[in-house]
Amino acid sequence: MRHFLDFEKPLAELEGKIEELRHLSNGGDINIADEVARLEAKVDRLLRQTYAKLSPWQKVQLARHPDRPHGSDYIRELIAEFTPLAGDRSFGEDRAILGGIGRFRGRSVVVLAHEKGTDTETRLKHNFGMAKPEGYRKARRLMALAERFGLPLLTFVDTPGAYPGIDAEARGQAEAIARSIEACLQLTVPMIATIIGEGGSGGALALATGNRVLMMEHSVYSVISPEACASIIWRTAENAQDAAEALKLTAQDLLKLGVIDGIVPEPLGGAHRERQPAVAAAGEAIEAALRPLVALDGPSLRQQRREKFLAMGSRGL
């Protein structure tokens, strides 16, 4: 079943009509074919109009769109011979973060990817992409593996945030995130992070302190969710749209702020409408970012990452 956001509803209606007409004609009736073509042109126009002026709040909704490609989709499409590796070796296996080893364009890499799940069953299995300390500790373990064998690290970030729960706190959520950030900074192999959907606060940053940070065109990355920000500042979550504006959480704003290095263009209408080309575009961008980095030696890679983060915040919008 496809999902439609509120602002996608006019599109959904048109596309429904096109579907119906096609069903009626089976391609024979010339009048119907004309009508289909006319409606398709209308859809295209509407898409262009809508997507030319998306509000930050609409971006948030798109970033969370249930049909958007998730971490596992990126792994399936981009990583050959992917071999999942599990566990933090101290408490458990956290399925909110997938990890493993495989080949990206022929080169062995270590991969870490948030996975939110796509239906009730898988959402529960992956805990909606909200990792616990064992998830970040697994990430750290796999970063050490990348380091030991000199393999580049690719991460795919898509999380509402780290899991807010008693057990997560008891096992040291804060420490686990801090150590994961530290491990990113210490890597002497190339690390490329791609925000594919929702970059939710520290839970995202733990996998995103990389040499290059890319964002999908309609993804968001923020210190706090617009809803939580609104309920703190406006004292009601109803101002989430205002908060989304104020937080400057779109890929376009983050590029201006020097926080990210590049934006991966999505197909018209967003990655959820054409999943495979969206993922392929990410693959191209990652390859382009990775190529110059593999030529650098370990200390230079670490130094480059360090300087990139040190320079951040020297300019505003």
Place this chain on the structure above:
Amino acid sequence: MNWLTNFVLPKIRAVVAKKDVPDNLWHKCPNCGQMLFHRDLEASLFVCGSCGHHLRLAPERRLSMLFDDGRYDAIELPKTVLDPLKFRDRKRYTERLKEAQARTGTGRDALVVAHGTVAGLPTVIAVFDFDFMGGSMGIAVGEGLLAAARLAVLQEAALLVVPASGGARMQEGILSLMQMSRTTLAVEMVKEKGLPYLVLLSDPTTGGVSASFAMLGDITLAEPGAVIGFTGARVIEETIREKLPEGFQRAEYLLDHGMVDMVVPRRELRDTLARLLGLLRRPAPPAQVVALRG
């Protein structure tokens, strides 16, 4: 390297905590409600004589409690971009900053960095000011911690950080989040020079502050009763709709869960710190006394 000149010519601010409060003032213990005489509180290092609650400290008071003879030099921190996002909610962020500065009566943000000695050993201490927008960490605080780390490296000093913070400065958006990586980098600068990095977790240490430099100490101390954790208790309660266990996210809870080395009452703090720094920085046995022959 502008900030270097600031180190060479430090602005000597407070030397010994100034007496700004009349002795006859009363305070109410936020924990048990007991009325406490200001003079008694000063003598007890702002620990409630009735219930043992450790009250929050102004940075200057904290610094004078930790450095030898209460003497230290505060450094001027680098100037940073104000309001990088032009953030505006019901109020402009720049107005909120002005209000906070008016309330604390200083031109600074939520961090004070000072250097001096502890047990005769050169030490840099960075203290958060919870009164300044909840001690929240934005660019100024991140830059301040980087300056503290650079100063520690320059002086071959130990670095102690005392957070008291609700987390990231929301009004600086993604740039406040980036301070988690930047302050982790600050810790790394100190550690890679073989210098000790110690943390004293004070009330509260939560959110992005807890999930970065605050949890990376070589040794981590915590003040009794301090709230320490990643997600705020209220958010957890609302999410899981369960009652939180007694003492959840308190310093003692973290000790029981292996997240801090020790919970230290304030009156033992200075001695503990001095002992730890002595052990780490003077590892050789004292010179032996050898009787002269002849």
